Amino acid sequence: MAANSESVLTNFLINLYIFLGCFGAFSILRVRPWARRFFAARRYAKDIDLKPKRLDVGLLSWIWPVITYPEADIIDEAGLDCAMYLRILRFGVYLFFPLTIFCIIVVLPPNMTSKGIDKILAEQAEKNARNNQSSDKSDLVFSNFDHYSLSNVEAGSRKMWAHLVAIYCVVLYTLWLLWRFNRESVILRLLFLGNAQRGGPSHTVLVTDIPGVKEAVSKSLQIEKAKRQELKKRELEKSMSSQKSVDVQADDSVYLELPGGPQSQASTSSKRTASGRKAKSVSICEPSVQQPASPRIAAVKGSSPSANGRRSNATVSPIPTANSKKSSVSDSDDYESTEKTDTDVKVPPAAAAAKGSGRGSFFNLRGILGGVSGDLQYRMVDETVDPKYAATGGKLQLARVGKAKEEILQELLVMEKDGVVKGLPENLGVDTRPLPRDRRNTKHYQYPNTSLLRFWESGGKEVEFPGAAEMDPLAKALAVLRKGVTPQQMVAREFALMYGPNIVAAVNMIQDTTTLEPLVEEYDNICQELDDYLEMAKLRLKLRKALPQKQLTVLVIRYKEMECVKKLNKKWFAKVDAVEFWLERLSILRERIKEEQSKCMRKISCSAFVTFNTRTAQAVAANSLHSHDENAWRVQGAPAPFELVWKNLSFTMPIKNGRLYILWAAFWAMTIFFMVPVAAIQAMIEVPKLAKVPVLGKIVTTPPIKQLLQAVVPGMVLKIFLAIVPIILRIMAILSGSTSISEIDFGVVKRFFLFQVVVVFFGTIIAGSFFNQLQQWIKNPTGIITTLGKSIPMTSTFFITYLLINGLGAKSMSFIRLPNFVIFWILSKFAGSPRARQRMWMYQYTSNGTTVVDHTIALLLGLTFSCINPIVCPVALAYFVVNFVGETYNNVYVYRRQYESAGMLWKTVYNQVMVGLYIMQITMLGLLSIKKFKFSPFMFPLIIFSITSHLSTLQLYSRPWSVTALHDAAYMDILEADQRRMELLQAARDERKKKRDKIKRAYDEAVRKAENDDDPPPPYDKRLDEIPPPGGSGAGKAELLLLETIEGDGFALNSEEKREVEEMYLNPVFKVNLAEVERLSNLATEVQSRLPRLNEWVAEYKKYRRETKKRKLLGETEVLPPPKMPEDLTIYDMDPNLQDSDDEDQQKVNTELNPVGSAQDPSGSAPKGPAGV
Secondary structure: OOOOHHHHHHHHHHHHHHHHHHHHHHHHHOOOOOOHHHHOHHHHOOOOOOOOOOOOOOOOOOHHHHHOOOHHHHHHHHOHHHHHHHHHHHHHHHHHHHHHHHHHHHOHHHHHHOOHHHHHHHHHHHHHHHOOOOOOOOOOOOOHHHHHOHHHOOOOOOOHHHHHHHHHHHHHHHHHHHHHHHHHHHHHHHHHHHOOOOOOHHHEEEEEOOOOHHHHHHHHHHHHHHHHHHHHHHHHHHHHOOOOOOOOOOOOOOOOOOOOOOOOOOOOOEEEOOOOOEEEOOEEEOOOOOOOOOHHHHHHOOOEEOOOOOEEOOOOOOOOOHHHHHOOOOOOHHHOHHHHOOOOOOOOHHHHHHHHHOOOOOOOHHHHHHHHHHHOEEEOOOOOOOHHHHHHOOOOOOOOOOOOHHHHHHHHOOOOOOOOOOOOOOOOOOOOOOOOOOOOOOOOOOOOOOOOOOEEEEOOEEEEOOOOHHHOHHHHHHHHHHEOOOHHHHHHHHHHHHHOOOOEEEEEEEEOOOOOHHHHHHHHHHHHHHHHHHHHHHHHHHHOOOOOOOEEEEEOOOOOOOHHHHOOOOOOEEEEEHHHHHHHHHHHHHHHHHHHHHHHOOOEEEEEEEEEOOHHHHHHHHOOOOOOOOOOOEEEEOOOHHHEOHHHOOOOHHHHHHHHHHHHHHHHHHHHHHHHHHHHHHHHOOHHHHHOOOOOHHHHOOHHHHHHHHHOHHHHHHHHHHHOHHHHHHHHHHHOOOOEHHHHHHHHHHHHHHHHHHHHHHHHHHHHHHHHOHHHHHHOHHHHHHHHHHHHHHHHHHHHHHHHHHHHHHHHHHHHOHHHHHHHHHHHHHOOOHHHHHHHHHOOEEOOOOOHHHHHHHHHHHHHHOOOOOOHHHHHHHHHHHHHHHHHHHHHHOOEEOOOOOOOHHHHHHHHHHHHHHHHHHHHHHHHHHOOOOOHHHHHHHHHHHHHHHHHHHHHHHHHHHOOOHHHHHHHHHHHHHHHHHHHHHHHHHHHHHHHHHHHHHHHHHHHHHHHOOOOOOOOOHHHOOOOOOOOOOOOHHHHHHHHHOOOOOOOOOHHHHHHHHHHOOOHHHOOOOOHHHHHHHHHHHHHOOHHHHHHHHHHHHHHHHHHHHHHHHOOOOOOOOOOOOHHHHOOOOOHHHOOHHHHHHHHHHHHHOOOHHHOOHHHOOOOOOOOO
C-alpha cells in the first residue's frame, strides 16, 4: 500500500529532526578539546603540509566558510579527486534548484487539478456494483499523495502538454549543465597534471604480460632445484665413501657449479646499486639437452637429423642469397647494438662464428652449440652494472640490426678485383654476380609469415618460415634471455628501441611476493604492538603509575619452535611474557623475511614499471599499441605507488579475463538473489497484510505505527540491504585482478550503480506495482501495460521517502560519523600512549564506491520522477544541499584519500547521469503513450538528440578524461625542465655563496687571531676572488645535479631523481625496516629494567599515603618521610613523544595568556607522587 500524505510528512519530520540533531551535535562537539581532532583530523595532523583554514568556534559560524571554500584551495589541500567528488554534489544543487521552481509551477498544477484517480475509482465502484460486490473494495489502491502525480491526469487529457514541455526543458537544461561541467573537468585535469610531481605516475607506465620472463624464471628455478639436489646427492656419496669432502654450500641464494657438469659458473655476490640496496646476481646454467631435436627446429636452424637422432650443424647453403641475407637476422637482433655495453655476457665463439658466417637464418643457440649448450645462461640480476646506470640495468645505446658504422667504413676501404665476386673462386665458370635489386629480393620477410602460421608442411616435414620467430614475441624474448640478458635489461632495451636510449630513465621489475607478504604483515603488526606497549610503559614511568608485566596466551602448536614456548612444556595453550614473546618472534620473522626476500628477488614476474625522462614519451607509450600480439607487452599508465595492489601485478591478461568473466557471473547471480528478499520485504510490510496477523492487527493499525510502516520502514530496510553490497563488490574487484585501489574503486562505482538501477529502481517499480495492484493483475493479466501505466507513478511516493531517509537521515548520521566517534571516544580512554591515541583520529579514509553511487542514484530518481511527481525535485534538492555541506567539511577537514586519479571519476559520473536521462525519457514516453496522449511521439527527436549529444561528448572528451594530450605533455615538459634548471641553479649558487662565506669567515678569524697575537697578518686567500669552473673540485651536490640535468636536451632525470623513482616503485615488502628489532630490543631492555623498581616504589608510596592518612585521622602530628624515588625513573619525563596533543594545545593557550609564567615548565620537577594516587 502506497504511503499517504500524512506518512510522507511523518517521514520528513522524523528525518528533519535527525538532521537537526546531528548537525547540532556536530556544532557542539567539534570545538570540544577531547573531540576536535576527530572532527578536524587534517587540521591537526602533523604529516600534512597544506592544512585547511581555521574555522570560528561559533555554533553555526562554520557553515558559510565551508560552503564558500575556494575550489583551488581544495585541489591544493585535498587533491583533484576530492574536488571532482564535491562537484558532483554541486552539480546536483545547480540542477534541482531551478527544476524545483520550474516543475512545481508547470507540472504540479495539472496533476492536482485533474480528476483521473476519482474517475478510476468511480468506474471501479460502478463495476463492483454490477457484480454485486462491496462498493468500498477496489482492485486499484491509491492514496491521497497520488493526486500529486501523473496518475491523477485523465487519459488523453491536453494537460499532458505541460508534461511534454517540461520533459524538453528538463532534458535540455541537464545536457547544457553537463556540457559546462564536462569542459571544466577537462581543464582542471590538465592543470592538475601540469602541477604533478616529476618522475612519478606522470612519467611512468606499467608494463604487463612481458613475454619470456615467466618461462625463464620457471626454468631457472627448476635448474636451481635440480642443481641443489644433485649437489646434495654427490656430497652424500662422497661423505659415505670416506673420500676427501668438498665444502659445498647449497643455500637458496647461492648457486655452485656441478662437479663434472658443463663449463659454466654460478656465483652470487652483493653489490650496492644506485639506491644503496644490495643486488643479488644470479647466473644459472641451462643443462645440456640430450634428447633428439624436433624436425621443425632442425629445419629452421639449417640442421639435419642424423641417424641416431642427434642434431648435426649442417648448413643449408654455404652461400646466402640476397633474400637470405635479409632473413638472417637473429630473434634478438633488435638489441644487437645494446649488447656491446659493459654489462653484456659474451656470446660463445660457436655462436659468434655462426652469426658471422651467415649460417642459419634464425639460429637457436642450443642448436648451434650442440654439446656445449650448457653455456646458455638465465640471469635475473646483473651485478656488473655500473651504479650510474643501475636504473636501466646498464647503459643504453641506439638499437641497430645491421652493421655498425665502423664496420661499414672498414668495408668501404676494401678494394676488390674486377669481375670477381667476393668470397668465390676466381676460376669459377658461371656468372655469380648478384641479381639486380627489386621488390622481390629486398623483402624483409617471406610469406606467409604470421605468429599463428609459423610452421608449414613441406615434404612431410614441418618447416619454419624465415622471419616467423621475429613476429613471435615469446620466441624473441626467450632468445634474448638465453643470451644472459636480465629481464630488466630486456625491458629497458625494448623501450629504448621504441623511444631512444636517452628517453628511458628507469626500469623497476616486479617480483612475486606471495610468500613474503604474510611475513611482513605479521612483522609490522608485532612491531606496532610492541612499540605501543613500550610507549605505554614509558608513559607510566613518566606518570609514576604501576604497570604489571603483560602476558599473552598463545597456541603451542603454532609457535612450538620458539624457546619461550618450549620451556613451558605445555600441550595446547601457554601463557608467555609478552615482551619476550614479541622480541623472539620478531627475530625469527626477520630471518625468515631475509630468506624470503632473497628468494622473491629471483621470482621476477612478467610486469615492470618503466619511467621515462619526459611526459611526452609516457603519454605516447601509455596510449599506443606496443606489440601486434595483444597478449604481450601490454602498456598502460602507472598508478601511484601507494595505491598499488602488488599481489595482482603479476597476473597475465588471460588470467584477468577469466577472473573477470567469473566476476560478472557472480555479480548477476548476486543481483538476482537480492531481488528476492527486497521484493519479499516490500510485500511483507504491507499494512493490510500485517493487520490480518492476530497479534499485530491492532498494533500496525495504530496511526503512528501505520505511518512508520508506510513511509519509513521500506526505505530503511532497503538501505540496510544495500549497506553490504559495496563490501562484496570490493572483494570481487580485488579477486578479479585489479592492480590499483582506484581501479577497484571505479569498478565498485560502476557495478554498484548498475546493481541499484536493477534492484532499487526496476526491482522496486516492478515489486511495488505488482503488490499494490495484485488483484488487478490477477483479474486482467492482459492489461499489464495499462496497470503499469497507472501504478508506476504511484511508486514515486516510495522513492520520495527513500530520498528523505537517505538524504536527511542516513547522510546526516554519516556526516557526524556517530559509530566511529563512539568507538574513538571509548578506545581513546584505553589508549596506552599519545601515539596510539593519535592513530585513532589522524587516519580517516573515504572511498567513492560507497558514496558516489548514492548521489548518482539520487540524480536518476530526481530526473525520472521530476515530470511525474514534482515533489521529488525539492526532496532531491534537500538531499544535495545537506550532502554538499557535510561532505565538503569532511573531505576538506577530515578525510584522506587512498589514491589520486586526477579527476578520472567524472567520466563515470557523466555516463551514469546520461543513463538517468535515458530512463527518464523512456519512462515518460511509455507513460504518455499508455495515457493515450497522441502527441507522445514528439519525444523521439529529444531522445535522438540526447543520444547524439552523449556520443559527441564522449568523442570530444573521452580521451582527455583519461589520457594526456601530446601537445600538453610537451609544453609541460618544457616548463618543468626550465623550472628544474632554475631551482638547481639557485641551489648551486647558494652552495657557492655558503662555501665562499665559510672561507671568508676562516680568513677573518685568522686575521683577528693574528692581530690579537701581534703576529703578521696571514696571506690573502686567493680563493675569495676566484670563480671555480662548473663541476670543479669541491663542487656541491646541487651543482653536480645541475650539470647532470643540463646535459643533452635537459629533459633527462638526474641520478637523484632516478634513485627516488627506484625506491618509489619498489615493493614495500623489500623496504621493511628490519633494523627495528634492535631498537625495540634495546628500548625493551631499558624500560623493562625499570618497571620492577617503579612498581615497588608505587606500592611503597601507596602504603605511605595510607599510613599518613591513618595518622592524620588519629591526630598524630609526626610526619613520615615519603619513600625515596629511584632517580632513573625520571628518564622519560622530558620525552616530547609522550606529550599529548591536548596538553600541547593547552600549553599554547597558557603561553598566549601568560607568556611570563609559561617560562617555567611544571613537568620539569619530579612529581610528589604517582598520578591518580
